[in-house]
Amino acid sequence: MEGIMSLSSLIAEYLDFRIPEYTTRDSAALTVPEPARNNVIYTITGVRRCGKTYAMYQLMDRLIAAGVPRTKLFHFSFDDERIMPFTDHTLADLLDTYYRMVPDALEGCYLLFDEIQEAPYWTNFIRRVAEQHNVTIVLTGSSSKLLSSDIPTNLRGRSLSREMWPLSFREYCLFHDIPTTTVAGEYPANIRRPLQNACVDYLNAGGFPAVQRMGTLDRMRMLQGYADEIVTKDVLERFGTTSLRVAARFSRNALRSTGLKFSVNAQVKSMRSMQVPVSSGKLYDLMDDFEDAHLLFKVGGFTLSIRDNPKTPYKVYAVDPGLSLAVAPANHLDLGQRLETAVFIELKRRYGDNRTNAIASYSAANCPEVDFIVGDEATGDPYQLIQVAAQTGVERTMVTDFDDHSLNRKFRSEIGNLSAAIGNTGLKHGTLISLDEEGEVTVPAGTIEVIPAWRWFLQ
Template sequence: MTASRATIAMLLEDFHQSILPSLADEAIRRDLSLGKPPRPKVGNTAKVIVGMRRSGKTFRLYQEILDLRADGVDPGRICYLNFDDDRLRPYDENLIDQVLETFYELHPEARSQGAYLFFDEMQDVPDWGVAMRRILDTEKVTLFLTGSSSRLLSEDVATEFRGRSLSYELLPYSFREFLRARGEEPLSPAALRSKERASRLRGLLRRYLVEGGFPAAQDLDDLERAQLLQGYSQLTVARDVVERFGFSHAAYVRGLARAAITSSGRDVSISRLDSKGRSQGYTPGRAKIAEILDAFEDAHLAYQAYDFSYSAQKIRLGGLKLYAADPGLYWASIPASDDGLAFALETAVYLELRRRRRTGRLGDIAMLKLASGKEVDFIEGDAALDDATALIQVCLDLGRESTRKREVSALQEAMARFGKAEAAIITLEEEGEVPVPEGLIRITPAWKWLLEP
C-alpha cells in the first residue's frame, strides 16, 4: 500500500514541530558552499548534493534551512521531506505531486509567496527527474535535492533539467570539520604556530585517520565504530550497487567492495581481481569488474584515480588506484593486525584534494607513473594538455634516507618533465624544504596541510 496523504502530511509537519526546533544545537556546520540560495521563482536552477549514505547530506540541507530561518524566511514556506523514509514505500508514481499538493494545502501562502523545497534521497523515486523539471517550470520555488548516486543524478539532470541544475559533492567530515565537531578547530593562522597547539593537532590527526569523518561515528569506541562503518558499507552495496544496478552474485559484489575499500591507496589490477574471482569459482570477466568498480564510485563508496596519461589499456595493466570514501571506513575494514596508517594518510590527502578540486574533469586528480618506473602519488592538471598544476607525494615518515631519496627523486623527474619549480611531500609530522636543481620541494605535516584554506 502506498503512502496516504495523511502520512505525507504527518511527515511534513513532524519536521517543523520536532526536527527543526532542535537543529541549532545539533548540526555541525559543513564547509561545502552551495552559494546564495535564489529567491523562489518559476524557472529557477536546482541545487543537487550527492554523496555516500550517512555522510551528512541531510544535515547540509538542515544547515541551508537554518540559514533561511536566520534570514527571516517564514517556516511555512519551507518544505522538507526525506524520500528514503520507509513510510513512503512502495512509491506511488505520483508521489512527488502528492507531496507538493499536500504541502500547499497545509501552507497555502507558500504557493503565492514562493516555496523552498528540500527533497532528500531522491534517487529511487520513479521518474523523479520529470517531476522536478515540471515543478521548476511551473511553480514559484527554490529547489534543493540530495541523492546517494552520482550517475543517476547526473544523467537525469542532463536529460531532464537541461542545464537547470548545479551539482555538489559532499564527503564525510574533513579534518577541519572533525576538529570543529570537538570544539578544537583553529580559528586563525596564529593558532597553528603554537608548539602546544601543534602537538595537540598532531594527536587529533592520528585520531582522524583512524576514526574518519562520518558524523554518527564520532567518539564511538573502536568496536562500535567498526560495526557502524561496516554496516554503512554493507547498506551502500545492497541498496546503491546490487539493487540499483541489478548485479547478480551479490556475495561476490560484497567481497569486491571490501577488497576495494581495503585497497585504498594501493595499485589495483583488474586482471588480478578477475583471476582471484576465477579462483573462487566466479568468472565475472574484466568488463564486469570494471562496471562494478564504476558502481562503487557512483555510490561514493570508493573512488578511482587513474594514471595521468589515462587509457583503458593502462588501467588493465595497473594504471588505477582506489580510495575509500573515508579513512575511518578504510580502517574499519582492514584486519585488526594491519598497521594501515600510511594508507589512511594517503586516503585523507586524496579526499581533501577531491574537496578542493575545481574542474571535476576526469584526470584532474591522478597518479603519475614516470618513464623511469617511479611514481608520484598525486598530480593535478590537464592530461589532455599534458599540463600539471601540482605534484604531491604522501609519505608517513621520511626518516630513512632511502625513503627520502625515493620520494624526492620521483618529484624531481616529474618537475623536470612538466617544467614545475615547486612540488610537495606531505608527511605525518616532518616539515622542511629540499632545494633541488629543478626548484624547491616543500615538506609539510599533514595536520597543517589539511587545515590550509
C-alpha cells in the same frame, strides 16, 4: 481519501519536525535564491552518511533566521519507508497535499528533498515544478550517476551540483573542539601538539560525522554497516550489476587496497579459485558503480587520463580512511595507506568541483611513481605534484640540498621521484606530505617542500 489523509499526517510530521543540533560546516553552506519560476535546481551529492541531510538543516536554519516561515520550508526524505511503495502519482500527490495544507506556499516555497532518486520519474516531476511553480528546489542523493550525470540531460542544464564529503581534517578538529587558529601565521606549541595527535586520530576514525564520538568497537561496526549499506542500496538495488555475495567481497577487497594498485583480473582469479562465478566485465562495471556511489575512486596515470582506458592498471582510494580501516583485517592496513587516502580525498574536495581538473598519478622512465599530479585534463597541463610518505626520516626542520648524503634511502627515493617529475613536467616546485617532518629540499630542477599532513590539511 484514506491515502490523502495518510499523506497529510506524514507531511504534518515533517513540517513540525524540530531541527536537531549540529556542528556548522563551511563545506555544507549553500546560498540559494528566493522562490521563483525557472530557478536553478540545486543538488547535493555524496556518499551516504556524509552529512547531506544536515546541509539541508543548516540551510533551513539560515532561511528561518532570515524570516522565512517554517511552513514554507518543505523538507521530505524519500527513503522514508512510510511513503512506499511509490506509484506514478506519489510525487504529484505529495506536493498537491502540501499545497492544500499550506495554501500560501503557492506564492513561493522551498522544496528540500532528500534521496530524491528513490522516487520514479522524479526528473520529469522536478522539471515541471521548477518551470511552473514559484519554488526554490534543493535535492540530495547518494548516487553521482543519478544526480551528477542524469540531471544535466533530463533537466536541460537547469541544475547546479555540488559534492559533499565526510569531514575534512579542519572540520574534524571543529567537531572535537581542537583549536586550529594561528598566531602571526604560525602554530604555537600548545596548538601544534594537539593537531599532530588529532591528525593520527583522524586517519584512524575518518570523517563520517555520526561516528565521531563513538568508542572504537562501535565505530568500526557502524562503518562496516555503512559499507554494506552503500553496496546494497546504492549499487545493487539501483544498478543490479551482480550478486550481493560478489559485490560485498569485491568492495571489501577494493576498500582494503586503498592507496594501492588494484587488479580486477587478479580479483576474478581469486574469486574463481573459491568457486565464486564472476566475469571481469562484471567487476569492471561494478567498479564504475562503486565510484558512482562515491564509495571509492579509481586513479590512473596522468598521461592516460584523457584516453581513460578502464582496463589500464590504476590505484584505488576509499572515500574515507576510517571506512577502509574498518573493513580491513587487523593490522592489514598501514598508516601510510590511510594518509595517502586522506590526501586524495582532500584533493577531491579542493579540485573536484572543477570538472576540467584531473587528479592522477605520475610515472616515467626516470620516475617510478609520484602519488599525485593535479592538472588540466583537457590540455594535459600539470600544475601540482604531491608525494605522500608517513615517515621520511627527517627529524628536524631543515633546508638542505638533495646531494646531502646523510638523507636516508627512503627519503632520497621519495625526493628523487619528485625531483625527476619536476624536471619532466617543467614545474619548479613539489610537495612531500609526511606525518610530522617539515623542511625544504633543493633539487636540480627546483624546490621540494616537506610539510606535515596536519599543516597541509589546514592550508
